[in-house]
Amino acid sequence: MPLFQHLAIDLGTAYSVAYLFSDDSFLWEPTFVALKRDGRFPLAIGREAKAMYGLNPSNIRVVQPLADGVISDFEVCSLYLQCLIKKALKKKRGIVRNVLFCLPWGATDVEVRAYRKQLELFPFSRIFLVREPYAAALGADISLENPSGSLVIDLGGGTTEITVLSLNGIVQCVSLKVGGNAMDLSIKQEIENRHRFSIGLKTAEEIKIRHGSIAPVIEDHDFEIKGFHRLYRFPRKKQINSSDIRQALEVPVQKILSGIAYSLESLTPELISDISAKGAVLVGGGALLKGWPERIKKRFNLSVQIPENPHFCVIRGMKKILLDLKKYQPLLEE
Template identity: 40%
Template sequence: MGFLDLISNDIGIDLGTANTLVYLRGQKDKIALNEPSVVAIEVSTKKVLAVGTKAKEMVGRTPGEIMAIRPLKDGVIADFEITEKLLSNFIRRVVKHRYLMKPRIVISVPSGITEVEKRAVRDSAENAGAREVFLIQEPMAAAIGVGLPVHDPSGSMVIDIGGGTSEIAVIALDGIVNNISIRIGGDEMDEAIMVYLKKNYNLLIGERTAEEIKIQIGSAYPPEEEESMEIKGRDLVAGIPKTMKISSVQVREALSEPLDAIIEAVRQALEQTPPELSADILDKGIVVTGGGALLKGLDKRLREETNLPIIIAEDPLTCVVRGTGEVLEDMNQFSKVLIKSRRD
């Protein structure tokens, strides 16, 4: 092992719409950074005030002069400049010796993104200080992170439910055989809860409160015991702060639309799957990753809708970054799954 290996800076990045995670080569069993994909800037000067956790705390609370931006909100790079600022901040925090040796970066991208968007990701990473950038499709990284046999001819199906997108993919022989990517994920669930409360109770709540409700009492299938929680918002009619109690039955009703859309996409993906691979999936089941996999009762619901074995991945929020880490540790073994970045 040479000197340059000792100061290895190579990193794997899961650039998610909700959270960005970074893996540093050589540090197995550890995630170097895990923070929300949010950047707070000063509007007039465009100066970055905070990135990550600190910036997320500002969402919905910022005075006019400060804006908390989620540059990837809808599954694409909506704001190129801000994405670059996010990446360079995170890279700076993880890679300590980047002046000695610029890092090589394996970075996951949604499988539905266009060539232009791929270029934007690659350029961002390069401008943020990468020596070489390798792109990998998110469901592929998730499958590798979960430990699915991606080199095998036998098919594996992964559903990744993130903040801005849900991706369903069938993988075999180092490639994605078929996939469906929809721009509906955890964000739409939060949004659906906000709309529900506004429509039925004239109650205005913020994005973060909606997310808390979803995480605490949200479900995709009736639980053994229904739950309820007290929430705070603003009464639209009286214009004053108000407290009310909401039950898991109501939240499930609010979530039905985005959940139906995800299930419909899973059905479509199954319909598109070649029969030999369908047979594999019937045996092996479907693995669910991403933060959305943590929604209560999602496994039961998917099982009921598809009649297939459903496996919620262990630690679903970190599967993708662990996958990029596996790739980084053995680039030869995984060379076929990479989309080598090209300047053309």
């Protein structure tokens, strides 16, 4: 084990990733914390805490410390970040020399200070901050220094960031408070309104992953769900069709497409020409939802590239930065 370790952290609304450079390992955990209702000591974080969501007794509360890409509970977010770092460094020897932390493009000064304050609780030698659009672009193998425009759409759990980059800088970034969590809520509400059938948000997320699409790219099919029938007032199973899920997703999808349109409208003809030739790059967990290339092609006549494992694009970009801090110094904040 090397004497010096390097750590990268991408704190997300739905999922967070910690990357340890020395053994090239990823720790991917849901951003959930379980606590005693009358205390502030975490009972569990990550997958263990998420498994308790919706099942917890009255003396335990399960919290998502981030909402729509911003910190909703500073104290719980601090606990989660501390536990995530300890979990990533568990049984690892050596001194963490450099820590790279990813910030949303729209993070306020108060949030930046809060993140830095928590990182300073650990004996790290140096702390670097990078804005998420830069890391996402690098993780998608986009060359930032070229005099050419690139469109990167980061479909996260709490937000969607639509970014145009060129010449090592961000020309424009539109941040929407619409993401995977909003889609889960839309599915839940659609099933309740259309079928008078109640399901939880965890079930809605599973439906989205297994049966969700935003274009007719797969054959519509029936599948079974379990929940509570609000008309008959007892638990039961129900058959629904995948086309219902596509309809439920239409509202958040339209908001994202409108955000892309808004972003493109204000660009110079030169940037539009570059983007028309290169297309759009989709990153983030939401890029795995079937139908995005077809919808974007139909609406904007743009080709779409989705890198392998798009939900790890940000952390892959951060890995590149850690490999060559000198080269990417202009992108960093200390």
